[in-house]
Each structure stands twice: as C-alpha cells, then as structure tokens.
Amino acid sequence: MERKEQMKAKRNFYEYYKMMWPFIRPYFLRALLAVLISIPIGALDSVIALSLKPYMDVVLIEKSAHSPVYIPVLIIAFTSLQGFLNYSATYLNTWVGTKINQDLKRCLFQKLMRFETSFFDAFDSGVVIQRFSADTDTACSGLLDNLKSMVSKFFSSVSLIAVLFYNSWQLAIIAVAVMLLAFLPLSTVKRRIKKTILQSVQERTKIYTNYNEMHSGNKTISGYNLQDYMYQKFDNTLKVLFKLAMKIVKKTAWMTPLMHVVVSAGIAAVIWYGSTLIVNNKITPGNFVSFITALVLLYTPIKSIGKTYNNMQVSFLAIDRIAEILDLPAKIQDKEDACDFEGVGEGIVFKDVCFEYNEGVRVLENINLFVKAGSNVAIVGNSGGGKTTLVNLLPRFYDVKSGQILIGGKDIKDYTLHSLRENIAEVFQDNFLFSGTIKDNILTGKPSATDEEIKEVLKLVYLDEFVAHLKDGINTEIGERGALLSGGQRQRLAIARALIKDAPIVILDEATSALDNKSEAVVQKAIENLMRNRTVFVIAHRLSTIKNAEKIVVVNEGKLVEEGTHDELVAICGGIYQTLYNAQFKNL
Numbered sequence: 001m002e003r004k005e006q007m008k009a010k011r012n013f014y015e016y017y018k019m020m021w022p023f024i025r026p027y028f029l030r031a032l033l034a035v036l037i038s039i040p041i042g043a044l045d046s047v048i049a050l051s052l053k054p055y056m057d058v059v060l061i062e063k064s065a066h067s068p069v070y071i072p073v074l075i076i077a078f079t080s081l082q083g084f085l086n087y088s089a090t091y092l093n094t095w096v097g098t099k100i101n102q103d104l105k106r107c108l109f110q111k112l113m114r115f116e117t118s119f120f121d122a123f124d125s126g127v128v129i130q131r132f133s134a135d136t137d138t139a140c141s142g143l144l145d146n147l148k149s150m151v152s153k154f155f156s157s158v159s160l161i162a163v164l165f166y167n168s169w170q171l172a173i174i175a176v177a178v179m180l181l182a183f184l185p186l187s188t189v190k191r192r193i194k195k196t197i198l199q200s201v202q203e204r205t206k207i208y209t210n211y212n213e214m215h216s217g218n219k220t221i222s223g224y225n226l227q228d229y230m231y232q233k234f235d236n237t238l239k240v241l242f243k244l245a246m247k248i249v250k251k252t253a254w255m256t257p258l259m260h261v262v263v264s265a266g267i268a269a270v271i272w273y274g275s276t277l278i279v280n281n282k283i284t285p286g287n288f289v290s291f292i293t294a295l296v297l298l299y300t301p302i303k304s305i306g307k308t309y310n311n312m313q314v315s316f317l318a319i320d321r322i323a324e325i326l327d328l329p330a331k332i333q334d335k336e337d338a339c340d341f342e343g344v345g346e347g348i349v350f351k352d353v354c355f356e357y358n359e360g361v362r363v364l365e366n367i368n369l370f371v372k373a374g375s376n377v378a379i380v381g382n383s384g385g386g387k388t389t390l391v392n393l394l395p396r397f398y399d400v401k402s403g404q405i406l407i408g409g410k411d412i413k414d415y416t417l418h419s420l421r422e423n424i425a426e427v428f429q430d431n432f433l434f435s436g437t438i439k440d441n442i443l444t445g446k447p448s449a450t451d452e453e454i455k456e457v458l459k460l461v462y463l464d465e466f467v468a469h470l471k472d473g474i475n476t477e478i479g480e481r482g483a484l485l486s487g488g489q490r491q492r493l494a495i496a497r498a499l500i501k502d503a504p505i506v507i508l509d510e511a512t513s514a515l516d517n518k519s520e521a522v523v524q525k526a527i528e529n530l531m532r533n534r535t536v537f538v539i540a541h542r543l544s545t546i547k548n549a550e551k552i553v554v555v556n557e558g559k560l561v562e563e564g565t566h567d568e569l570v571a572i573c574g575g576i577y578q579t580l581y582n583a584q585f586k587n588l
Helices: 002-006 013-043 046-061 070-114 117-122 125-167 169-183 186-216 218-223 227-252 255-279 285-303 305-327 387-392 417-422 438-443 451-460 464-468 487-501 517-531 566-570 576-585
Strands: 347-355 364-372 376-380 402-407 424-428 505-509 535-539 551-556 559-564
Touching: 013 070, 013 125, 013 305, 046 070, 046 125, 046 285, 070 125, 070 305, 125 169, 125 186, 125 285, 125 305, 169 255, 169 285, 186 218, 186 227, 186 305, 218 227, 255 285, 347 387, 364 387, 364 535, 364 551, 364 559, 376 387, 387 505, 387 535, 417 424, 424 487, 424 517, 438 451, 438 487, 451 464, 451 487, 451 517, 487 517, 505 517, 517 535, 551 566, 551 576, 559 566, 559 576, 566 576
Parallel strands: 376 535, 376 551, 424 505, 505 535
Antiparallel strands: 347 364, 347 402, 551 559
C-alpha cells in the first residue's frame, strides 16, 4: 500500500522538465530544428490570405487586364515549400520521438529489473506493461506530435492575426476577442477529465492482465472449462472502459459545437461590421476577402481544439506516471560501502530474524539458526508456515524486518546484491525457463561456459542422452517457459543451470514435489550432484527425500519449533516432525 501511495505523488512543470531533460538532451538539436521548422509551416498559412487582397482589388474590382500573375505562382511555390517543411518536421519528430521513447523504455526496464520481489507482488503484469511500456508510447508520440502541431498553429495564428490587422484593425479586434472567448472553456476541462482519464488507463491494465492470464493459464482455463468466466472478466472490463470513454465524451464533446457557435458568431459579426466598413470606404473589397480568408484559416483549428487538448492531457498524464516510476526508489539496494561477497566462512547464521509482508502481520518470528559451511539443512513444516519465506531472505528477495542474516560473519546487507546473488543458486518447484534453446538457458547460470562444460552438466543431470537424440542437440528450441519439455526435463535443466553456476550456496525449494516417482528419482540423483561440497537449504514436502540431511529444522506458524537430525526429531513423542512423518508413512 505504501508503494502504491508513493506512485500518486504530484509534480510541477519544473520537475517534469528535470525528469525528461536527460532523455531529450542527446537529441536536443534535432528536436529544436523540428520545432524551428514548424514556425514557417504555420507562418506560411497567411500567404494565401494576404495574396487575395491585390488579386481581388486589381482583377475583380478594377477589372484590369494587367493582373498580378505572380500571385498564383507564389501561392504554388509557398505551398510546395510548406509541404517540404512539413515532411521534414514530421521526419525529425518521428526520429527524435522514437529515440526518446526507446531510451525511456531502456531506463524503465533497468529500473524494473532493480525492483524487489515485493514490487511484483503488489503490481500485476497488466500494470507493469502499461506503466513501463505503453505510457512511454503515449507520452512520446502524443506529446511530440502535439508539440509540432501547437508550434505550427501558434505561428500560423500569429501570422494570420497580423494579416487581420493589416486589412482592418477594427475587424481584427472583434475577431481576436471572439477567439479568446472560445478558449475560456478549456480552463475547466483539465480538472473535469483528469480523474476519468486516469481511471481509463487503470482499466486498460486489466486488458493486458486478461491476455497474459489467458496465455499463461490456458491449460487451467481449458481443464476447468473457465472460458465463460474469462470472457466475462474481459467483457466486464470492456464495458467499464466504454462507460469511461462516454464519460469523457460527455465532459468534453460539448466543446466542439460550442466552438462552432462562437466561431460562427465571430464570422457573423465580422461580415456585419465589415459590410459597413466597405460601404463607408474604410476598407476595400480586397481587404475584406483577404480578412475573411485569414479569419477562416485562424478559426478552423479552434473548432477541433477540444480533441487536441484531450490528447495533450493524456500525454501529460503518461509523463506524470513515468515520473512516478523513475522517482520510485528500490527498497532493496546496495549500501554505499557495500563490499563483494567474501565466502561462506564457518557458515550461515540467522540471528533473531523477524519478517512480515504486511505491516503488523508477522510471517517469521525470532528465527535463530546456524548452518555449518558445506552442510545441508532441510526445512520442513506445514504449508504457509514460512519455509519459503525463510530461504527467500538469503538472496535478499525480501529484507528482514528485524534481526540479521550473517554469511561468513558478515551481515548480508554489507555485501553487494550482485556478488551475493552470484554466490547463491536456486532451484524452485516451478522453475522459470526462458524462450530460446537448451544452451541459452544453461548459459544464464554462466554466460562464459563452453559447449564442453554444458555437455558435462547435462551428464550430471541425466539429460545427456535426451539431448543427444535431438536433431539440434543443445541448440534445440524449448518454447516459452520450456513448454516443449516434460516436467522432469524442465527441472533437470534448471538444476543444470544451477550446477554450472557453481555457487557455494544452493537453495532447493520443493524441487521434486511436482514430479512423479520415476521422474523424482532421476531428478533426485541430479540434485545430489548439485549438493556436493556446497552449503544447501532444502525445502521438502516429501520427507523421504531429506531423511539423510545433516540437520532438519521444523518451521511452524513462523517459528522455528524443532531442530535436529531425522532420528532425533522422529523420536520426539508428539512432536510436529513426528506427526508429519507419520502422516506420510503410516499407510506404507
């Protein structure tokens, strides 16, 4: 909850500028050139209006045969120049916008990789995709396109207003007054639509989540016939988005017809008063036609300003959300004086360790444990008792609430995260494998490993015969999350990844619990190779796999309640370990 509140902080324009400047600076000259090019694009709008005065006065009024033939030529020349400049500005804007967008995504992705596990506990995949990818697209493309449009329209307006005053200052005052009147409603729009736009963005994250769940959980969805349930969730999200879209329309759509009315009133007033000025010879018909043309060109963009303004608000909101992410500190990071990992030393010590996911709800309480270097300790207990949480504290996926974890006599917080995690290998119940080849996944444990080293670890995990029969061998694609492998093969590949890492500390979190007896037997042999000469933490549901552990600790309801060897613990009458053991083996 604390993290979510941090992501709602408000910022002023200077903070936005300060946040975005590092991304704009490398491309500033190109961005500036794109803006400067937009100036003549807008200013050239006045050429046609200005040229109509001499043409009307000479040809249509004086009916002179010596018409200014250069005028059509100039119109074509200036329009062609305007078209070329428009193309150049669009090209530069796209180039700069794409570069800034990609740099932002790189920065956000690096930020994402530094966040601790609790961040991903708090925010689902839809939020991550929206905040770390979609928002940058909205911010960069929308803002730069609108910036070009605004600069162009601003200088178009300036040049057209100059034409208005050139032709008739009296009519120009009326026209400008009406234009300013048309802008007044914008002052109320931002406040009215910001909350609704934010709700729309939040709902769109659910769309991403629905697609992700459909992809990742397709077997569960099919097996439990959840198609209707999933469709209903998706449909409900679309209905909410529709209501929010219509809410925005209700709050903003009135601007366009209102602008039409105001603009029409302005044109009507100009025609009425302009007729009087022509009759009284205050202005020529050429002045009037040139004025009306400039006025129509000036007023036309105003009619659609509501839509442009909405788009700008969406872009600013996206920038606000990006700024929130960039300002968000990682809770788990290196201390200023952190040093590299120095070895396990005599062993690993948990000293009065307490932990909680949510404030005030203890998950681990006063855990005291010593694990001798090179030994293996098994952690057992009822589900939800805190076993996995305990081992997740070692690589600092989470930080302790109080107490200390010491490795080699030093608090793990004194080590750099990179060096600490470089010396810990994990094998989980449901290991994440990357799309790519068998070789690619093993190399994640040791990027510099040779093909010979890879083949050696494949032997140690009993995958060598399987790989030898594959057409592409270690270069065989395994699909997303290893979908093209069996459960046992996925586990053995994960063990191979941990083996080749050659870390002195190994965590095995129920690595065989999801396997059948035959697969478990093979995987167990691979695990024994992994455990050799290392300090090992084993979380096991099947007690038969940890009977030979040098030490077994029982964690129940967040407390370490029993500790000893299998023979010692099974002999405790009424003990928790004895109860668990009897429950598993009483029928055997």
